[in-house]
Amino acid sequence: MAALTRWLPGHFHTLVLMAAVLPEACCVWVNRSLQQEMQTLELLLRPDRYDPQVRPPGITGANPTIVRVNLFVRTLTKFDDQNMEFETQITFKEQWTDARLKFNDLGGKLKYLTLTDTKRIWIPDVFFVNEKKAYHHNVVTPNVYIRIFSYGTVLFSTRISMTLSCPMDLRRYPHDVQVCSLMMGSYGWKTDDVVLLWKDGDPVQIMSNLHLSLFTLEKFLTDYCNTATTTGDYSCLKVELLLRREFNYYMIHVYLPSCMLVIMSWASFWLDRGDTASRLSLVVAALLMLAVQVSRVYASVPQVAYTMAIDVWIGGCFTFVFTALLESTLVSHASRSDLLREMKERGQLPRMATDTTLDDTSLTSPKLGPALEGATFAGHVASSELLLQKRRHLAADLPAVHSNPAASENQYIAMVETRRSDTAEAKTKEQAHQPCAVAALTVEDSSAASSKEAAANQPGASMMSSVGPTKPEKPHGPDAVSSKECEIETAPPSHRSAADLQSDVGSEEAAEPRRPNQNLVSSGSAGSLLQARAANCCCCLFLAKFPSRATRIDIISRITFPIAFTLFNCFYWYTYLFTEEEP
Secondary structure, three states: OHHHHHHHHHHHHHHHHHHHHHHHHHHHHHHHHHHHHHHHHHHHOOOOOOOOOOOOOOOOOOOOEEEEEEEEEEEEEEEEOOOOEEEEEEEEEEEEEOHHHOOOOOOOOOOEEEEOOOOOOOOOOEEEOOEEEEEEOOOOOOOEEEEEEOOOEEEEEEEEEEEEEOOOOOOOOOOOEEEEEEEEEEOOOOOOOEEEEEOOOOOEEEOOOOOOOOEEEEEEEEEEOOEEEOOEEEOEEEEEEEEEEOOHHHHHHHHHHHHHHHHHHHHHHHOOOOOHHHHHHHHHHHHHHHHHHHHHHHOOOOOOOOOOHHHHHHHHHHHHHHHHHHHHHHHHHHHHHHHHHHHHHOOOOOOOOOOOOOOHHHHOOOOHHHHHHOOOHHHHHHHHHHHHHHHHHHHHHHHHHHHOOOOOHHHHHHHHHHHHHHHHHHHHHHOOOOHHHHHHHHHHHHHHHHHHHHHHOOOOHHHHHHHOOOOOOOOOOHHHHHHHHOOOOOOOOOOOOHHHHHHHHHHHHHHOOOOOOHHHHHHOOOOOHHHHOHHHOHHHHHHOOOOOHHHHHHHHHHHHHHHHHHHHHHHHHHHHOOOOOOO
16 A cells, blocks of 8 residues: 555556546447448448348258247237237247358457348248238337348347237137137248248247236147148248136126026015016016126127027026016916905805706807806805715714614605705705706706606605606707716615615715815816825925915925026036036
């Protein structure tokens, strides 16, 4: 330090001079290097020495020019399913050897020469085969450069933004995997002149923080796609991008809302079946909301000739909501029918006016038949209960007759006749609702009257008439039609003992609970065919607890709709999510 202190005062002027001369020397050296680079470049590209229209010769001068290509993918954006295209921005690089551009590097001082005018040298006529629109970037300066190395190798680089076509197979949309390609080929030079090859090592690089909106880039492949045309064979390169569609977007915006709308339509099954307006308005609202959602989904989907996965899902949802609408309509109709039947059973509606003195012709008239067939259920039930009550009284009185030995046979027959007359009165009340019963009663009364008149002229007529009417002859004319259509149950023969009559009454009373009532079956009430077969079907036993048809329809819908929708979901998700097709 002391020596430096002694040395500085003597050489101060020398240091000042060196500081003033050194920057000028550096600038002179840099300027001299630039001048040498420009002189070398002008020497290489003299018109009498280099022609940019002529293809550079191969290694031996006769082989085709080998052009090695590599790409750097900067962005992948705007995948348009409707137009089947996507946008990308790449840095496109190609490298070839031109022996005419060799120069002296001045002992390593000139590593390469830089050129920005692409028209001054020969460049391969590479074009992008599936390009729709493309442009070069010129901000702030043209994003292109050419580097010429001392051994004659040329490196060309430029930045391009393009819109490329991507034919898509949307059969599994939105569960699809698409393969979009980027193809490059020689436009004018055949394979005999120019051959495009991928650069050794890593020909394609992808931006590390590349993020796509609706797809995930799983992998990419490089391949060759040489084309044979009528003018010759042309070299071609391609990059295949394997893209898987992001499903979360569609799950949130399509599948979950549509599921909620379908389930919302099922809420009508728990509403009061008499509140038709609320039930229908709920289902119609779900149907309209689903239609609005579908129109928004299909706004971004192309019109294709095949069925997509989204079509299957939306079609299934529409089917379930529309079926719920039909179920609400059916329940409304069944509810009105049940209400009318209940009012008829309670006698709150006027019955059809009938006359018990109708003749046989009016009973068998085709105009009267449909009116009598539409009689109410209340008359059937009342007449059946009255008949059953009379039979029970008769069965209760028969033991009393047998216990009294002094009772004569005539007294017993008179008692039976009294019970039978009560039964005839019950049948007469039923004539207004059952045409067959009216015809049977009329024929039976006429037969009984004729038999009594015939028995009055014969011995023992009093005994025969007291027992009951004999078997009538087959009527002719209108009577024959009515008797044929209505199977009339005649009275038992008169030559029967009291024990036989008692056994018949007991057997009828015992068999009565097991015999199905045809009127109940036809009217669809609690004694319907469903209840008659309830012993053989557990579901029927459960449904038999609900006498109303509207309630039964709602109960069945509450069970079948969720089960059917669950099965539909299992089929759909297994088909399109767990079974993948190779692209």
